[in-house]
Amino acid sequence: MGGDHGPSVVVSGVSIAIGLLRDVPVRFLLHGDEALIAAELNRHPLAKAVCDIRHTDKVVAMDEKPAQALRRGKGTSLWNAIEAVKTGEAQGAVSAGNTGALMAMSKLILRMAAEMDRPAIVANWPTMQGVSTVLDAGANIQCDAAQLVEFAIMGEAYHRAMHGVARPTVGILNVGSEDQKGHEEVREAHRLLRESNLDMDYRGFVEGNDLAKGTVDVVVTDGFTGNVALKTAEGMARFFASEMRGALTSSLMSKIGAVIASGALKKMRAKLDPSSVNGGPLLGLNGVVVKSHGGADDRGFANAIKVAANLARSHYAEEFKASMSQLGDVLVHAPAEARLAGSEETPE
Amino acid sequence: MGGDHGPSVVVSGVSIAIGLLRDVPVRFLLHGDEALIAAELNRHPLAKAVCDIRHTDKVVAMDEKPAQALRRGKGTSLWNAIEAVKTGEAQGAVSAGNTGALMAMSKLILRMAAEMDRPAIVANWPTMQGVSTVLDAGANIQCDAAQLVEFAIMGEAYHRAMHGVARPTVGILNVGSEDQKGHEEVREAHRLLRESNLDMDYRGFVEGNDLAKGTVDVVVTDGFTGNVALKTAEGMARFFASEMRGALTSSLMSKIGAVIASGALKKMRAKLDPSSVNGGPLLGLNGVVVKSHGGADDRGFANAIKVAANLARSHYAEEFKASMSQLGDVLVHAPAEARLAGSEETPE
Numbered sequence: 001m002g003g004d005h006g007p008s009v010v011v012s013g014v015s016i017a018i019g020l021l022r023d024v025p026v027r028f029l030l031h032g033d034e035a036l037i038a039a040e041l042n043r044h045p046l047a048k049a050v051c052d053i054r055h056t057d058k059v060v061a062m063d064e065k066p067a068q069a070l071r072r073g074k075g076t077s078l079w080n081a082i083e084a085v086k087t088g089e090a091q092g093a094v095s096a097g098n099t100g101a102l103m104a105m106s107k108l109i110l111r112m113a114a115e116m117d118r119p120a121i122v123a124n125w126p127t128m129q130g131v132s133t134v135l136d137a138g139a140n141i142q143c144d145a146a147q148l149v150e151f152a153i154m155g156e157a158y159h160r161a162m163h164g165v166a167r168p169t170v171g172i173l174n175v176g177s178e179d180q181k182g183h184e185e186v187r188e189a190h191r192l193l194r195e196s197n198l199d200m201d202y203r204g205f206v207e208g209n210d211l212a213k214g215t216v217d218v219v220v221t222d223g224f225t226g227n228v229a230l231k232t233a234e235g236m237a238r239f240f241a242s243e244m245r246g247a248l249t250s251s252l253m254s255k256i257g258a259v260i261a262s263g264a265l266k267k268m269r270a271k272l273d274p275s276s277v278n279g280g281p282l283l284g285l286n287g288v289v290v291k292s293h294g295g296a297d298d299r300g301f302a303n304a305i306k307v308a309a310n311l312a313r314s315h316y317a318e319e320f321k322a323s324m325s326q327l328g329d330v331l332v333h334a335p336a337e338a339r340l341a342g343s344e345e346t347p348e
Numbered sequence: 349m350g351g352d353h354g355p356s357v358v359v360s361g362v363s364i365a366i367g368l369l370r371d372v373p374v375r376f377l378l379h380g381d382e383a384l385i386a387a388e389l390n391r392h393p394l395a396k397a398v399c400d401i402r403h404t405d406k407v408v409a410m411d412e413k414p415a416q417a418l419r420r421g422k423g424t425s426l427w428n429a430i431e432a433v434k435t436g437e438a439q440g441a442v443s444a445g446n447t448g449a450l451m452a453m454s455k456l457i458l459r460m461a462a463e464m465d466r467p468a469i470v471a472n473w474p475t476m477q478g479v480s481t482v483l484d485a486g487a488n489i490q491c492d493a494a495q496l497v498e499f500a501i502m503g504e505a506y507h508r509a510m511h512g513v514a515r516p517t518v519g520i521l522n523v524g525s526e527d528q529k530g531h532e533e534v535r536e537a538h539r540l541l542r543e544s545n546l547d548m549d550y551r552g553f554v555e556g557n558d559l560a561k562g563t564v565d566v567v568v569t570d571g572f573t574g575n576v577a578l579k580t581a582e583g584m585a586r587f588f589a590s591e592m593r594g595a596l597t598s599s600l601m602s603k604i605g606a607v608i609a610s611g612a613l614k615k616m617r618a619k620l621d622p623s624s625v626n627g628g629p630l631l632g633l634n635g636v637v638v639k640s641h642g643g644a645d646d647r648g649f650a651n652a653i654k655v656a657a658n659l660a661r662s663h664y665a666e667e668f669k670a671s672m673s674q675l676g677d678v679l680v681h682a683p684a685e686a687r688l689a690g691s692e693e694t695p696e
Contacts (some may be wrong), residue, residue, distance in 0.1 A: 108476025128587055138523055142531050159357035175486055175575040183572060210577025212587035221576075224531060228573050229580045231556025235583040239476055239560035244592070247616035248370050248609055261595070268595035316353040 001032040001059045001077045001295055002097020003189040003301075009096070011040035017046040020306045024313065025194045029054050029090055031077040039144030056080055060101045062294065069101035070108060082109045085287040092288030092308035094279070096296055102289065103139055103282065114324045118281035120151050120223070121291060122150060122158060124232050124307070126277050127214025133159040133168075134211065134219045137280055138227035143187035148172065148220055152193060153323045154283040155218040156200055161316035162307075168217035171206035173225060181205060185222070196330040215306075241269070244346055279304030288312045349380040349407045349425045350445020351642045352386055353650075357444070358430075359388035359650030363395040369427035370663065377402050379425040403503040404428055408449045410642065417449035418456060426450060430457045433635040439660035440636030442627070444644055444650050450637065451487055451630065460670045467630035468499050468571070469639060470506060471578050472655070473626050475562025480514075481507040482559065482567045485628055486575035487497045496520065496568055497678055500669045502631040503566040504548055509664035516565035518553035521573060529553060533570070539677060544678040589617070627652030629659055631668075636660045 007030075009213035014028055027050050030037050034055035041048040057285045058076040060069045073079045078097050084090035095102050099121075107118055120136035137157045140147060151312050153264055154171050159168040174182040179190065182256060183207070193202045203216050208229060211219060221229070248258035248265075258265065270276070288311050292304035351357060355378075362376055373396050377383050382403035389396040408417045421427045422605040432438035434457050445448050447469075453466050455466055468484040478507070483503045488495060500518050507516040520538055523532040527538065530553070541550045551564050556577060559567060596606035598614075606613065618624065626648035630637045636659050640652035 093553075120385035128590065141523065163532070173576060175489065175572055208576040209579075209583030209586070211580050212583035221618050224523055224577050225573055227555040228521060228569075232559050232577045232580050233556075233584050235557030236581050237588075238557070239587070240588045243616050243619065244474065247612040250612045254609040254612035257605040257612075259605070259610065261602040261605025264595040264598045264605075267598075268591050271591065 002062070002095050003292065003296065004062075004096075005297075006136065007036050007040045007119070008154055009296065009298050009301050011044050011047055011296035012059075013296075013305060015044040016298055016302035017047055017305035018050065018308075020048060020302055021309055024309060025051065026309055027076075028052070028225060029081070029084055031056060031080045032059065033057055033077075054080055054084075055090045061100050062098050064098055064101060066100035066104040069098060072286050073101065078110070079105055082106055082287075082289065085289065086110055091312035092290065093303075094290045094292060094304050095310045096292040096294050096301060096304075099291055099294075101348065102291060104207075106282055106285050106289045108286075110289070111286045112284050113286050113320065114150075114284075116150060116284040117147070119284045120154060121280045122155070123226065123280055124277040125211055125219070125230075125233075126271070127212055129214030131163070131219055131277065132211065132214055133162075134141055134178065134221070135225060135283065136221065136223040136226050137230050138223045139282070140223040142224070142259075143185060143222035145185050145192060147320075148185060148189035148222070148329055149192050150284070150324075150327065151200070151220045152189070152200070152218065153198070153327055154320060155220060157319035157323045158281065158283055158311075158316055159217050161319050163217070165217055167201045169201045169203050170218040171203045171210065171216035173211075173219050173221035174207065176207065188219070193331050196326075198326055198330055210250055226233070248289035273299075275300030276304055277303070279307035283308060294298040295309060349384075350410070350443050351640065351644065352444075353379060353645075355388045355672070357382050357644065357646050357649050359385065359392050359399075360646035361532075361653060362399060363392040364646055364650035365653035365657075366394055366398065368650055368655055369489070372456055372657060374398065374657055376400070377420055377429070377432055379404060379428045379432075380382045380407065380666040381405060383426075385493070393416050401430055402432075408446050410446050412446055412449060413447035413451040414446075417446060418452050421449065427453055427457070430443075430454055430635075430637065433651055434458055434638065439643065440638065442638045442640060442649075442655035444640040444642050444649060444652075447486075450639055451456040454630055454635075454637045461633050461634050461668065462498075462632070462675065464498060464632040465495070467632045467637075468502065469628045469630055470503070471574065471628055473559055473578075473581075474619070475560055477562030478564055479625065480509070480559065480565055480567055481510075482569070482574060482578070483631065484569065484571040484574050485578050486571045487630070488571040490572070491533060491570035493533050493540060494679055496533060496537035496570070496674065497540050497566045498632070498672075500537070500548065500566065501675055501678075502544070502668060503568060505657075505667035505671045506629065506631055506664055507565050509662035509667050510658060511565070513565060515549045517549045517551050517559045517563075518568065519551045519564035520568050521559075521569035521577070522553040522555065524555065525553045527556075537568070540678050540687055544674075546674055546678055559672035621647075623648030625651070630654060 029053045060076045060078045081093040085093050121139045123134040123137040125132040125134045131156050135151050278296045280291045290308040381404045408424045408426045429441040434443050469487045471485040473480040473482045483502050508648040626644045628639045638656040
């Protein structure tokens, strides 16, 4: 029921996801208004064959505060979707709804794995090399050094499980590459990762331009910086697309040129299409939860489903557990204040 | 003598800047190795006619720590360039050299205007609407609310003086637009700007995607976030350019299309060309100092010269003084802790 478009995008997204996940038998529980969902399913027979509707007429509004959503959340479509992961009826939940409510309910229902404070959201970042894992993309507005170390460990486990890279490279986002650059938190996390005996290919600090370059597989940052960087890049992508559209329709000659080069331009657009990387897993929970962009179209939502399905089928849970068991060793090196609890901020 | 290319780019940049500043009589003092500079000037007769060489064989290395550069800085080309602004012999200084040393020396020689702690660096950000003023782009890694308010005031004065906009719109960069979003510092700065009687068109919070959109004229942020956002955008721009080049040379058809559309594509590239926005003024000093990107080419350096010349000719100094006199009124609303001194970080 969530997102800017509700069931129409979700059901059409399911239909597309079936194609994306061709070799994987996948079934869906669709939580929400039965009449609305059934009407959409009638337009998508492929989806209808693999979907069960779980009716509820309670929904979480997109602008509801997380605390309020929690209080009256039980029985909403969002709650039921996460609850199904808890009971084992579903192997993962996907939502385009209220991010703050999704985070809060996921934490309450599924609980955090290990001693983590709250989940981190992953952004799958298209780069010149392929795709990088960037976290946190906005859940934890202020992060201490210990949290950044947790993100490094979770992100590395995620990247290995999802992309089959045996030893993903890891970096911390900073304003320069030297040890003394940046603020206390990044310097301390840098020191902890350097001095620990973690089995991790930690490469040190990276900068903003390394995101598009794909210098490392996993980029660690606090949720404030990660959110700004992600939205800045999205804004630049739209700017660039609009400039290109403008240039290629500015004259008869440019239009002719664009038609002739259209095959190559189409391929390029597909590669840079934001829907191809939509779907940010919430890491740190006992269970798979994936956030779709609220404004995602059906192809974008299908990609979020693909991310959830692949994550559920992967060895992420074991990778994560094994890696987190190393965390204690790292934080032995941490001063007491680096162990303080994380932020109380409300994410988007 | 600074930057990745030294005098060759500087002298060629001067030559190009003369063209950019056609209607403005402008003369140059070139500080550095006389033999090297003279050799370059012989290749640029246009520049030679308006340049005086101020010889010194002392230079600040690009990787020198600011503290070290300060200790042995006297008499270096960087020092002498800033000193010339102090004495009034020059109306502005431009350098592609060591940013940390430039900041530290500028602060020592020119002193901060008002009670500011250290300068903020402006990024001139190309947007769908034109150009926005984004600050701080990397000088102040950690900022309290009072500093963010100072950036708003300085940035607004700068934008008005440089772009002739009577009432520039101002926003604070955050992870969402609601009052309760973000960390303590941005929320407090937001409150101060909202509740003050500043004569400013303050529009509230903006997000990363608003940078390319050009939603507001002046975007206020701490130096850590600003630096990451700026470099993220630069990285994305290079990524797109490389993808486009790749697409338009991928087949005979796309090559033919690209040739036919080349006029329009060239115009687009010019608009998105980073050299067209190179040159970040250091605001808050008693005098004009502009930082050029170390890797800038001669067109980029010429643009940094243009920024310095336009800033020196503008009413910025008076605008700034008038605006800063309002600052006291704003900070009356600030709790004591928001008046704590700024960061001790070393910028790039």
